[in-house]
Amino acid sequence: MCYTSEPPTPEYLFREQTVQIFSIRVRAPTDGLKWPLHVHGYVATRDSMDRNRNYLFRCARDNCQTLTQNDPFLLLTGPSRGVVFLDPITFEFQLKVKGKGESEDEMLAFGVFYYGDGNACARKLSMSIPHNRCTLEYEVALRPRSVEATISVKIVDGSWPENHRGQVVALTSGVDGEIVLLRSGDRELPVGSDGAIELSRRVVSVDLREKLTVAVDASLSGFLARGTAEFKPENYGTSHGVCDLGSCKIQVAVAWSLFVIVL
Incomplete structure (x- = not known):
């Protein structure tokens, strides 16, 4: 959100090719490791x-x-800003x-790999990368002329339906698949006293030629x-919409x- 409130200055601010990360999945633990896995550590990009x-x-x-065999996906909390693809991106990981x-504690995955497939702008890729004692499967897509969208949600009328599970996802018209921003599972939906819903992740990359849809389940x-709200991407500023769930x-x-x- 660094440049949300500022009009774009052409010589400094750009729409860029970015990498949208959809999910990271742990597969095939080996060498004595068995489900469930109690995982800590990090995965990051540079x-x-x-x-x-x-x-x-x-x-x-x-x-x-x-993580279980039925739910082996890491709960992503980032990126904190769009991941820009001008040259190969470094993925770093240390999972125990x-x-x-x-x-x-036992090491699950440790090291780096480099992502540089610039020919896959129009589709989602699934990359299976073998690591120390498992395989990590990354689902990503390149977005060629994108801006950064930072999403927040808040209950402004009524209340969340009692005992209902909650999920917030983002979808873009150019790539199939949902970007999970929040999945409460069996836990209570994290609603603050002011109605704000705390998302696990907030940042999505959106090509200016696409539409962004935010859905609340x-x-x-x-x-x-x-309930869904649809948005047309902008260079700067803030857009608002409403998801109507009835209650x-x-x-x-x-x-x-x-x-x-920064060069």
Whole structure:
């Protein structure tokens, strides 16, 4: 959101090719590791913006994520800004499986790899990368002329339906697949006293020729209610829409920003 409130200055601010990360999945644990896995550590990228780590997953040992064979996806909390693709992107990872004591933790994946497939702008890719004791499967897509969309949601009328599970996803018209921003699972939906819903991740890359849709789902015993809000990308500023779930109305705010490249 660095340049959301500023009019674009052509010599400094750009629409850039970015990498949208949809999901990271742990597959085929080996060497004595078995499901469930209590995982902590991080996965991050470094790109052409500033070479700093941009965390996709970051989980402390005392708050590790439990992965099962039925749900082996890391709970992504990033990126904190769009991942710019001007030259190959570095993926860094250090994932451990929690043991009874810290000295008994076991390494699941450690190292780096480089992503540089610039020929896949129009489709989603699934990359299976073998690591120390598992395979990590990354679902990504290149977005050729994109801006950064930072999403927030807030209940502005009514209340969340009692005992219903919640999910917030983003979809873009150019690539199939949902970008999960929040999935409450069996936990209570994280709604603040002011109605704001705390998302796990907020940033999505959107090509200016596409449409962005934000969907909020409420489900109970197979019944699903979905409210959607649709947005046309902008170079800067904030757009607003409303998802109507019947029992409540949820305001969606999308802050748009261009990119500055530091050479």
